[in-house]
Amino acid sequence: MRPADAARLGIAAHAALEALDLDLPVSAQPAAVAAVLQAVRDLDDAERETLARDLVGALARHAADGGSCRIHGRELPFCVRLDGMPEIFVRGRIDLLAERGERLVIRDYQYTSPEDDGEAHRVQLEIYALAVAAAYPARALEGEIEWLRAPAGRVAVAIDLAVSRERVGAIAARLVAALDARTAAAFPMAFSVPAPCRALGCPFVSRCFPRARREGVAT
Numbered sequence: 323m324r325p326a327d328a329a330r331l332g333i334a335a336h337a338a339l340e341a342l343d344l345d346l347p348v349s350a351q352p353a354a355v356a357a358v359l360q361a362v363r364d365l366d367d368a369e370r371e372t373l374a375r376d377l378v379g380a381l382a383r384h385a386a387d388g389g390s391c392r393i394h395g396r397e398l399p400f401c402v403r404l405d406g407m408p409e410i411f412v413r414g415r416i417d418l419l420a421e422r423g424e425r426l427v428i429r430d431y432q433y434t435s436p437e438d439d440g441e442a443h444r445v446q447l448e449i450y451a452l453a454v455a456a457a458y459p460a461r462a463l464e465g466e467i468e469w470l471r472a473p474a475g476r477v478a479v480a481i482d483l484a485v486s487r488e489r490v491g492a493i494a495a496r497l498v499a500a501l502d503a504r505t506a507a508a509f510p511m512a513f514s515v516p517a518p519c520r521a522l523g524c525p526f527v528s529r530c531f532p533r534a535r536r537e538g539v540a541t
């Protein structure tokens with residue numbers, strides 16, 4: 323799948339999940355999913371069918387929780403100030419905040435097939451956790467990635483707030499230093515070939531790899 327298509331389907335899946343009542347009875351789920359997807363214009367029939375399958379699967383996973391996962395909110399916007407100086411604020415949106423037992427669960431949906439673990443998403447979840455901890459300082463937190471695309475699945479990402487603060491603070495400090503340096507060398511490229519960048523869906527491939535784009539270099 324081209325990154326642009328993956329991004330488009332991911333946006334449609336997130337929008338549909340935001341609109342769907344996750345606690346619908348199972349018998350009503352397929353019709354509700356179809357109705358939500360009907361409003362999405364830029365999908366062909368095959369994409370609509372695939373998305374419907376994956377969204378019904380997500381509703382089934384929630385139903386299988388049997389009420390043990392109580393939803394607090396979805397698509398929650400936040401703005402959190404990181405510890406330290408200079409002042410750095412991070413803005414974002416949390417796909418789902420729920421309560422499971424004693425813990426608050428911070429879930430991020432990914433419209434991709436499952437990966438081996440959720441470590442690639444750790445920093446993102448840790449930033450979300452810092453925002454949730456600011457609002458709920460006494461609660462234990464857990465991150466969670468839910469991969470929506472069949473065969474789909476979920477994985478927990480343990481959150482240690484002290485470690486998260488340190489890691490995110492260190493990244494912020496490096497970013498500030500790079501911005502202060504005002505040189506291209508301060509922003510080294512993450513990859514030397516464009517294939518992994520495309521797999522990530524990075525929108526800057528044509529800037530970082532102009533030759534590959536011009537000459538159609540195989541990646």
Ligand code: SF4
Nearest residue numbers: 512519524526527530
């Ligand atoms: S294309 Fe994106 S991920 Fe790849 S090196 Fe450039 S900015 Fe980094």
